[in-house]
Amino acid sequence: MDLRTQRAFWSPLTRELLEVAPETPITFDLYESRLHPDDLGRDRRAVAECLATGRYQNEYRIPLAGGGWRWIDSRAKLVRDTQGHIVRLFGVVSDITARKEAEEARARSEERLRLILESAKDYAIFTVDARGIVTSWNAGAKNVFGHEEHEILGKDGAVLFTPEDRARGVPEKEIRAARRDGRAHSERWHLRKNGTRFWGSGLMMPLGDGGECHGFLKIMRDWTEARRSKELLERQAEALRQADRRKDEFLATLAHELRNPLAPLRNGLEILRRAGVDEEMAERARAMMERQLGQMVHLIDDLLNVSRISRGKVELRKDRVALAQVLRGAIETVQPLIERQHHELTVESLPEPVFVEADVVRLAQVFANLLGNAAKFTPPGGHIWLTVERRSGEVVVRVKDDGIGIEPEMLPRVFDLFAQVTDAHERSQGGLGIGLSLVKQLVEMHGGAVEASSGGLDMGSEFTVHLPIAASSSRPAEPPALACEAVQGAGHRVLVVDDNRDAALSLADFLELIGCDTRVAHDGFEGLRLAAEFSPELVFLDIGMPTMNGYETARRMRAEPWGEKPVLVALTGWGQEEDKARAREAGFDRHIVKPAAPEVLEALLAELQA
Template sequence: MALDPSYKELRPEECGTCSFRALFDLAAVGNAEIEPRSGRLLRVNRKLCDFTGYSEAELLSKTFLDLTHPDDRAATIALADEVMAGGATEWQLEKRYVRKDGSVRWAHCIGRLIRDEQGRPLHLIATIQDITERKQGEEALRDSEARYRRLVEMSPDVIFVHRNDRMLYANPACVRFFGARSIEEVLTRAPLDFVHPDHREAVRERIRRASTSSAPNPLSEQKWLALDGSVRMVEVVGASIPWEGRPAVMVIAHDITELRAADRRKDEFLATLAHELRNPLAPIRTGAEIVRLHSGGSARLDWAADLISRQVKHLSHMVDDLLDFSRIAQGRLSLTLEQVDLRDIVWQAVEINRAALDAKGHDLTVEVPERSFFLRGDVPRLVQVVSNLFSNAIKFSPARSRIHVAATREDGKVLLRVRDTGAGIKRELLPHIFDLFVQGERTLERAEGGLGIGLALVKAIVALHGGEVAARSDGPGKGSEFVVRLPLLSPSGIGQPERQPEPSHGPSRNPRRVLLVDDNRDAIESLGYLLERLGHEVRSATDGHEALALARAFQPEVAILDLGLPGLNGYALAEEFRRDAMLASVVLVALTGYGQEVDRQKSRAAGFDLHLLKPIALNDLAPILEGTTPREGRRT
């Protein structure tokens, strides 16, 4: 655009009235009068000076292109040429200005070309409005949208948006997850096409809730279907979002198929591990009972039998802890709640740890008054909690240390404190002391062992009872204190405790015909010997087919069966008993190393009356045989 040196400035009367001048000068936006051919600024107002950072005199020495950002000059010249050529009288443009200090501002420019009666350009009147903040906001919004779109596009999780059973958007992860050829193939399906029939009604209700609420749906575990029909497990959350001006539902799903498969493999491994460990423990425990029976009063033999029994019990507890934590972690541990006197719990835990206490010569004091603290809890589990805390105090305290146990009442709860003067806990370890597999530092001088499960199990069981547990220590060598806080029963809810009769372990008052079936010959021979010593008539077999034939000839009253038998397994053998009219009334006891809930359910379904875990103590088995009556169709 060429400058015209012949241009002559207009006289004041040609610039309009005084009112126009006032409006021009006092406007809240920048105003400029521009010579159309040269682009020189002829008149500017104070607002334009503020916007550009130049004084009025400085601006009047410049052209409008001098103020324009270099990247926007070409567009500005093209628009000016179009206006001068008669293409338009009024124009609008958004462009950047460079201020005197070098900073850049955005402006929305509106201009009008004034012509004379012959149509010749006289001057341009331009209004310049600062839109920098709006532009920055738009840019930030674009950047934010680009970032989030990038996150969604790169996410390994399935993310899609739908409305009224129609897919509106799907990220690339959907193609991989559903096994589609393209995103378009995913978008042709209805959302519920991807949901397993078992979950469709529940998902339909979740969609309805998400569509009518601003709050996201809670996390849900669901079965989904890939396009080839394969089933995938997912964790899903959904929420209502605006999409193209209308409400829609966004779904985010995390694939947990492999995680659940790993859980199943872990459960199977733990079940097998428990079974393989318990199987050899059974004859070892029974062997200890036989040694005790034949000790003839020998203190040395009694000591050996007690030593074997203690170590078997210790290993059994380790196996139980491992399986218990697995069940708790998956929400599969149920509690049998009853009224409990805390003092009884504490003393049962003391007796479990009595041998270890005596062996290290610890001084134990217990301040838990009888009938002062009543809870509603699961007795074996609460004993497990206190026993684990005792076990830790015993193991991590040097010989002849002090262990103090006390209970106090606070705000309707009981605080049970187990305090020792032992090894203590490092400050950095305290926040993690209840985490799974966390243990204090091991040394050759202090090799107490353990799996690092006990305290994690304590926390989990206490939480199931509505309580809390905390650990305190001033540091290594300064002892530690564990505080269990549990809700107390209100006085009106306390009844008279039931007293269980003490079991008798002398010769049986009701000798039974007992069939033992186990492929571990050591197990059945040792257990059979003990039962015969109690007066029972015993027959044994090592596989299912042999056992069935023997049972028909022997007509047992009780059959104690292992589940993992060769040939005909324990479940199938139980079903054969129930189908046989001659054997249908036999009381069936599963004595096995498999102790998960699924194993108990299978044994009940097969017809077993009881499901017991190896290694079983004679003290536990003898009362069962004493109280046994013919089945007569009953199921437990």
Template sequence: MFSHIDGELKVRILLIDDNYDDRLLITHALEHEFPEVELQEVFRAQDLEKALSSRQFDLAITDYELRWTDGLTVVGAIKSLYPDCPVIMFTASGTQEIAVEAMKLGLDDYILKSAHHYVRLPAAVKSALDKVEAQRKVAGLESRLQTLLDNLNVGIYRLGEGGVLLEANKAFLRLAGFSYITQNAEILSKLEFNGTRDREIILRYENDIPIWVRISQTVTTKEGAVIIDGLMEDISLSKQREAERSRVMAELATAKEELKRLLGEACEANRIKDQFIAIVSHELRSPLTSILGWAKILRSGKVSETKLAQGLETIERNANLQNTLIEDILDISRIIQNRLRLNKQPINIAAIIQSVLLDVKPRVQAKSITLESKIGAEVGRIMGDAARLLQVISNLVNNAIKFTPQGGHIFVELQQINSSIQFTVKDTGIGIGADFLPHVFEPFRQADNTKARTHNGLGLGLAIVRNLVEMHNGAVSVKSEGIGKGATFTVELPIYSIPSQEINESLEKSKQDEVEEVPSLSGIHILIVDDDKDTRELLAQIIEGYDAKVTTTASASEALSVLLQLEPDILLSDIAMPQEDGYSLIRKIRSQPGDIQRIPAIALTAFAREEDRKQALEAGFQQHLVKPVNLTELVSAVCRLGIRANLR
């Protein structure tokens, strides 16, 4: 290695040039600058090979164009053997491309031969030697620094792009549980910069005991790459002591907060329950008032035909309202208990929307509301429960009418977006406040729950809508800019792709169902079993209106006796009756000898759950109808079983 003697720089240089005059000029220039220079001249291939094997030089200068080879080969040979040795190319025959290739091989400097460039050569030599000396000093410093870092009790590390561990001292390796620098993703991922310079983390576990460390990081960017330099201090012992001191206090605080939370939830639940019960009482009593009031008026017989029609319409409307309220309560109960079941099949939701819009037309006209609709003609079919989707659409449209003032505007749209359909109801109604907007779909919640509220209802409709939509693998959302600025409800449901043949068959069946008429029940004998006299008389009145013969009984035991004597064609029985219920009755009938055991039977009951339907069918009934039953549904069911009875 080069050195200084009496203040002069002594350097050994390997000069590779097959031109004697050039070697002479180079020697003159170097000896003038470096009096103590030792030059080893090479102008033959065998001399170069010998010089490279002995390595008696600190720096090499080579021409590009040599008789036996070229400068690029020489640079490559030197750098492959001695990567740290500076090499300068001094040539008159090089090009820019040659210079670039030489630099790629590790060339330190490139100088074109000319009269004034001979003066530049010594400066290039000195610069290259200074660079080597600086690198040597840096290496020494790095070695001493690494020794110092290794003896510290603080972990020091450097992470590169992607959390790669580039450097680390022994303390870091010990804390991380490493024997050497390795890429353990589980641990190194915890050390990546997360925006916080100083933090405390659990680095790992040793024998189920956490190793806590405090890390401090600095992030820099070097040549486009992110570098993380960090310090890591073991704080496991202090953490253990801190945890032990605070454990009791933490448990006490947690218990206190939990008690406070539970108390708050209980109070809120009790408040909502009391509020809901009060609303239920009000909502059920209001239609009852109209029903009972008009019933007394009509019984007096002192009413005109006009008042009679008005009274009957009022009674029917309020009875339907009560039925809706009860169905909502039952639906939310089924939802809470996860007992609501869907009868899914491919359906045309556009037709359901059109039917709802047709049904609400009188209400819209009564409030002078402008109702616009845009129903996409090419909207696909969906897999769903038609009755439940009708409930969803009807709820949203009727809500819009309910909360839109006189002369307002409602826009209904159905469109297909990719593989989903989107149903939107937008109104110019009273809007929804920002504080209540997150609670719109929660059960028992109403924006106005005061006694002076202007809109009735139980606050269950939108909760039922959300659950029904989600049961169809869809989503419902609401937007409102605030009070008085209207609201927009949007339902998204997935498209169901089915073969065209199946679609045609389904459409044909729907058409047949729509035009099906209930034929006369003449010649069919029906036995009605119900402990409630009013219900027996009502059912008898309905069925006799279709020319059927009806026998009524008030108990299961009486029904069994009549059944054996008269052998009717169809049994229509209640379930909940004193002494003996409808399940017991049908089981006894099915165990009788002869044809009577095969009598078609309908269960007509107020038990409306899915499990109630299954229990009735398992007991021996062919159909399960729920009170209050739809007249058409009842007569259709009797008609179908009447046909079966005639085939017995």
């Protein structure tokens, strides 16, 4: 542009870029009319600056005929004459649309990234340079670590690691691994600003171009709760595995313990079956069979007790009782086993009586279990000590033996359900691993505590029971009622209804031996028919029968004209409290759990006779 004549000259490519026809005269006004309105003011400022400095540079947009805009980079220089007057302006224009679009796209991308980084409140995202100095810090990093951006920028990122990791050079090793492998994953404890620790799970990646690393990006999350949840699940899984192993051991032991009495019972039956057996041998067989049957009943009762206590179905009948009375009952229960093993039992009691608030039967069961264990796990000819000590507000009972002892690692879980002190296959004296669990639960139900100690294998064991002493104002318990004496059946008419033929016929045979007139039915319908014909005074009725169970049979009997007279007894293997309640609702007078002891049956007949 000749500034003296205001004539302008544009090359053909300039006209093309600014979309001006070849024949259109070029003026400064035309030039300004081609600019985007938002860029015009900036261009005029650039022209004014050019008049002062002699140089012009600006970027502006030109509208395109087909829509849209073209970005132009324009540069110019003033030429002066010898007197210093401006005479000419010449310059060049360049199409920079592609570059500007790329810059705008990058700016949009950077803005999106910035928004993402700022919205990632749960993720610490920050960068460090090649030396590990923090160069950027997002809001999530502040939430995770507690450091404000101005507090951490320029600091060594090693401050985020624990002192022990810094001493081992972990921050430097992480940078080297990220540089070498392209990424470095880590899960470890990290430090917050306040000094607390959290379990961080993170990934570090190198930043750079052209193969040159300028720094590193690290993304991290507080994974403490997830780690705790994982550890909890692992502990629960291990506990389930342990429980499963204990269950398998328990089932194997249960099978062993139930088979043990079966062999002598079968032998005893064979002895009694053979002719010519003398009375002494027959009596020995009968006594042995009674012992073995009692052992099987005891095992089943223990299982039921565990189930009831675990479900909160056991209610203690507490009263003020002398502890010596409880201990005497426990010793009497275990005395046959102690004598068979030829053990020496030493009892050290207090000179004066001590009273406790207790259920006599349940507390005696506690000490019978402890004494029984001492007898079973002490080699023949061993020693057992039972000592009683009074302390402030409590009485302490110790059961000690010089038997096989308990391994130290087993002591913390010796009271666990199904816990076995030794390998199940080596436990010839038996036990299901439930006795000590019963002991613990029953003692705690009495407001006490129990603990176990042992010097190790072959060093004996000691179990210590702490019980609160009863207040002196409590009323002493009445002595337990004596069982009814055995009587003869005196011709009582008795109907036995049980789908188990052996159980029904053997019970009928026993009742006939003691003088009863008996009939037998093997299902509910047959029982109803015989009852109508026979008019029994007493009906023993099984519950778990097919077609029509014992509850329904009892209801139908009670609905008959003759149904009010007979005494209905549920004789069944179902012995839970809810089973007894259902029996009462169905019309039963009594509920007896199989197998019924002969003295129980005789006492029931004695009541009928009275």
